Amino acid sequence: MLLCCMKTIKDVFNAFKQSLAPLYDASEIEALTLMIISEITGSSKAMIKAFPEQEITLPQSEELNNILIRLQTGEPIQYILGHTEFYGLTFKVNPSVLIPRPETEELVAWVLNSKVKNQKSKVATILDIGTGSGCIAISLKKNLPEAKVSAIDISTDALQTAKQNSELNEVNINFIQVDILNINPEIEIPKSEIIISNPPYVTLHDKTQMHTNVTDFEPHTALFVPEKDPLIFYKAIANFAMENLIPNGLLFFEINENLGKETVEILESKGFKNIELRKDMSGRDRMVRASRTGI
Template sequence: MTPTSLKNILKIHLKTFYPIEEIENFFYILMEHRLNLKRVDIALDPHFELTTDDESFFIKVLDKLKQEIPIQYIIGSTEFYGLPFYVNENVLIPRPETEELVQWLLESVDKNSKLNILDIGTGSGCIAISLAKNLPNAKVYALDVSTKALTTAQKNADLNKVNVHFLNENILTISNLPINFDIIVSNPPYVRELEKEEMKNNVLDNEPYLALFVDDKNPLIFYNRIASIAKEYLTKKGQLFFEINQYLGKETTELLKNKDFKNIELRKDIFGNDRMIKSLK
């Protein structure tokens, strides 16, 4: 088997499951993960023979892709904001939209200032770790209810050589935080049950339900609670950042107005959806 024949095999067996462009992306992800080869390397030599061990690996991956298991879970890693992250079934796979939230936050602060930052619902730690990496003088805390998620997040902090203070707490029931914060950021669960039909099977069947979904009757439960916490624990003119449900931008804005947050700004993501919101205490 050669890289060229492998690509063709993937296309033939996966075309009923994924778009061709996504299958090609799988191919390059796998080649880099397994053989440490970039696109240019393959373009220069697309017909070398794969070893028996490599062939066996790719066939096993193909079987998992047919089961619509996300490729990030199959290889156990992904990239977020230019950094490597371990991922598994205990954490959500970081999305490009969340990178935009991190970028917005970094543009909103003095990168050399001594900031206390809290990431609520940290999951893999992608937000907290990216901030710690890019804000060398910040003290970053990250909170999650899942001990398994925090185990992964700690591995990611070690991988990226940053210090993050992890807290195993339920934000809906927590009574106090250890310190006051200049910035609180959160990408909490926000997908309503009624929106399930819009989601792909590889997400529904594999990613942690607890980190994705909220009850249709109370979809802003986490935003309401986090905003209340933020009113108490943000410093004067502290900033609150949220990733939000694209269909609930108006409702989330009203929630923040009702809690007397100022300078509320709703921003769209690269796909043109209302996706993030910033406000001041």
């Protein structure tokens, strides 16, 4: 069903429901459609729901139709619109960076709560490893304005996007291009009170169970790891953290929900203390916190 023939908001909902049924469940389609209509028309979601017979213009109809065509390929709506929201902030996103996830917001909240409880220094020093869009580093800096925040990534394109997002959200982040698996010793990376990372952790087995809008569109270097060594980044970051965290510093990871026990064992073997494995709101093992020497 082509939306260029649709005249009302109700027609748009019907067309999206019919066209996207093979890809999404009914509740996801409704949420997507509501968000897209709001974006294109400038109307609030409440107004859209209250007045389904409201007419849309021909240019709006054509724009909605173009979005629907792209959605039918599995392309994520965040890439189509070019932005998304994370921790109450707006971030530009594109295929060079992962789309920020709700569980990562929970990780940011855990860091902020830990910083308050572990207030040993007035000015926090924070390092985000594998920053991507910059969502973690920027959200932390926005909520800890006195903190000195650095962020590293291997991807030039990702760092460019992260820099744009730091400007968009009016924060100053020290961005550094580094391969955490092969660190150039000439590159200076500041020692930190907090190191946080959401590194690649998706195995080929995990890939078979994931939606195509992730596997076909999001950057593979930021997602996938070798099946034979799925914790390769956690080992490298743990080694780095033991050398670069200040005494009593904290390390935070977002993790593969199927490898929580193994991630904890790696941290124990490296000498970390006070290791805590935490579930997300869905009840899945998704986060780990550890201290370098003990709090």
